[in-house]
Amino acid sequence: MDVKVFKDKLFDLLNDDEYMDILDIDTDDKNNIFRLKLIDGSMFEIECRQFKAKENGQKKRLLDILAKERKNSALNVLLKSDPAYLYAEKCQAEEDEKLDKLNLNIEQIKQVNRLVTAINQSRMAYGSVAYQLGLQDGIKLSDELRQII
DSSP states (O other), rough: OHHHHHHHHHHHHHHHHHOOOOOEEEEEEOOOOEEEEETSSSSEEEEEOOOOOOTTTOOOHHHHHHHIIIIIHHHHHHTOHHHHHHHHHHHHHHHHHHTTTTTOHHHHHHHHHHHHHHHHHHHHHHHHHHHHHHHHHHHHHHHHHHHHH
């Protein structure tokens, strides 16, 4: 979708909105800006730009950026108080102790570590895809609700 089409749709959404108490919308098409005046006298400016971030020569999707931020910061905060995660961490520590008591040689320990690493990478990839699928479902649901309402 190009900026012009997006601006037209955004204008329609803002113009038809009954809950934001918009008194007036001033458009600056040349600069892709909307200036909103609300009933209470407050004013807002919205600039429309097409997002074109690139990473390693490829376009970076907004969904990827959101997922990365959520997984790398918000998730860590949530995990610190999640009972299921804390229990899993406790179980892992117990299993680590049991493994240490087996007195494996260096080559056996390396092989176990490679196996655990491969399993973890697989689970992380699965979780990432599942998370992004959930976000996509939420976006689709939101779009459908907007069409109904």
